[in-house]
């Protein structure tokens with residue numbers, strides 16, 4: 037039997053992904069978030085789930101170490117990985133935004149410093165606007181940067197806005213939306229197509245069905 041490897045990140049997207057797979061009969065009974073194990077076989081042994089960092093999902097899939105994966109669109113925009121983005125899964129919704137203290141006037145600054153976990157998304161956004169900036173790469177707790185004078189503003193993902201609010205920051209500019217995507221290795225899509233394509237179709241049908249249910253609720 038051909039084994040299909042799925043790369044998944046522990047954290048925000050894991051539970052919904054595992055629930056989604058279960059709803060189409062791909063069950064990982066052994067999986068639980070607290071485990072330190074990094075590889076789990078599905079109950080029918082056909083699928084193998086590997087647990088990686090959220091920002092590494094696309095790298096594993098691009099290089100064929102995993103055949104498919106679930107990654108946030110934010111990470112795909114940042115990594116530019118050469119993978120097929122096959123389905124918008126509709127969960128993990130958030131948006132990119134430029135944020136800072138309320139009185140921040142980026143237009144009035146010659147070369148503002150923008151801190152972000154997403155240096156490429158940040159640089160591309162301001163380049164497109166024709167605005168010179170200095171990008172400062174951080175790995176987390178980005179909201180701190182404008183509070184302690186490391187940067188003039190940040191680019192980060194916002195969902196409820198709670199983190200910004202609690203730190204006295206506001207959205208200065210809305211950017212692009214993000215949600216979880218099912219991605220696929222380009223070679224696996226062909227060579228393992230017989231197993232992967234039905235899986236993709238089943239996921240697609242399930243997403244459509246739950247979108248329909250939501251619309252009718």
Ligand SMILES: Nc1ncnc2c1ncn2[C@@H]1O[C@H](COP(=O)(O)OP(=O)(O)OP(=O)(O)O)[C@@H](O)[C@H]1O
Pocket residue numbers: 045046047048049089090091107108109110111128129130176193194195196214215216
């Ligand atoms: N606040 C949020 N609301 C909704 N979706 C989010 C939010 N934060 C992140 N996401 C989405 O979930 C994905 C995974 O986020 P998660 O927090 O699990 O990983 P991470 O930010 O890399 O954290 P860690 O550094 O702890 O591994 C992100 O790439 C993004 O698409």
Ligand SMILES: O=P(O)(O)OC[C@H]1O[C@H](OP(=O)(O)OP(=O)(O)O)[C@H](O)[C@@H]1O
Pocket residue numbers: 175176177178179192193194195196197198199200
């Ligand atoms: O608008 P909200 O609902 O408050 O969500 C946004 C927050 O969630 C993410 O951080 P995460 O929790 O991944 O922590 P991190 O800063 O350590 O990456 C993001 O970087 C924001 O800080």
